[in-house]
Amino acid sequence: MSRPVTFVPPPGARAYPLRTARGEFAVVDAPAAAGVEPRGVALLLPGFTGSKEDFNPLHVPLAERGYRTIAVDGRGQFESDGPATDESAYAQEELARDVLAQAAALDGPVHLLGHSLGGQIARAAVLLDHSPFLSLTLMSSGPARIAPSQRERVKLLRDALAALSMAEVWEAIQAMEPPEETDTPALDAGLDGRDDLRRRWLGTRPAQLIATGRQLCTEPDRVAELAAVPLPFHVLSGAKDDTWPLPLFDDMAVRLDARRTVVEWAEHSPNTDRPLATARALADFWDGAPARS
Numbered sequence: 595m596s597r598p599v600t601f602v603p604p605p606g607a608r609a610y611p612l613r614t615a616r617g618e619f620a621v622v623d624a625p626a627a628a629g630v631e632p633r634g635v636a637l638l639l640p641g642f643t644g645s646k647e648d649f650n651p652l653h654v655p656l657a658e659r660g661y662r663t664i665a666v667d668g669r670g671q672f673e674s675d676g677p678a679t680d681e682s683a684y685a686q687e688e689l690a691r692d693v694l695a696q697a698a699a700l701d702g703p704v705h706l707l708g709h710s711l712g713g714q715i716a717r718a719a720v721l722l723d724h725s726p727f728l729s730l731t732l733m734s735s736g737p738a739r740i741a742p743s744q745r746e747r748v749k750l751l752r753d754a755l756a757a758l759s760m761a762e763v764w765e766a767i768q769a770m771e772p773p774e775e776t777d778t779p780a781l782d783a784g785l786d787g788r789d790d791l792r793r794r795w796l797g798t799r800p801a802q803l804i805a806t807g808r809q810l811c812t813e814p815d816r817v818a819e820l821a822a823v824p825l826p827f828h829v830l831s832g833a834k835d836d837t838w839p840l841p842l843f844d845d846m847a848v849r850l851d852a853r854r855t856v857v858e859w860a861e862h863s864p865n866t867d868r869p870l871a872t873a874r875a876l877a878d879f880w881d882g883a884p885a886r887s
Contacts, residue, residue, distance in 0.1 A: 736838030
């Protein structure tokens, strides 16, 4: 399981709606620490069933390395608006264009990081237009569709969402999961605190979960396309991952000529399992990326 994480923004960070050309998106924005030379800006995209709060443990250690970090709820995730039933609004290209709009609103090139589903959306954004980005980090996000066991979990969730309300699905998940697993309703939730998790679940739009769940189960391998993009890449994962086998991450890093980081004693959410080690690896990678104004 992931380590407990609070939904309260860390010291110095603020939560607000980021205004973009494609609407407003809820963010947690943490500036570089006072007295530290600013090194850059990073945009952080959460995974399936996740939210901006998944990155709360990373903000302070990255701020201390000079990085401003902006974690975002994607369209229809938690506190960002989106249609409840229109699945077409959550097509991967639509979500990728949202990311490009978010980067544009931050007024300068940014380092882009995507966790799991967020990594696939980040990849799609970079393939549409890499110019707003200084680098791309794929954190626990594989080259193509998720593992068979996880595809079965997502199918069960999508079937439930087609027949039940979000509140009913939440109660069903709590009743069916073993006690030690009920803090994580699906693939990427990495937070603790049942009331906050329930609030996040109920705030997420069912159409978003259905559409992005389908994407996770059908995503093609686009690594060759990505390798042609002139950006530095970073493939980061825990030492254990049930969503994609680790050899897939290793192979993807070779194909991308990417930096490869394995965070020991971490699983699918190294951002919450081992935040200090994860933040150190991210900052070390960003420090070495070419600067661009």
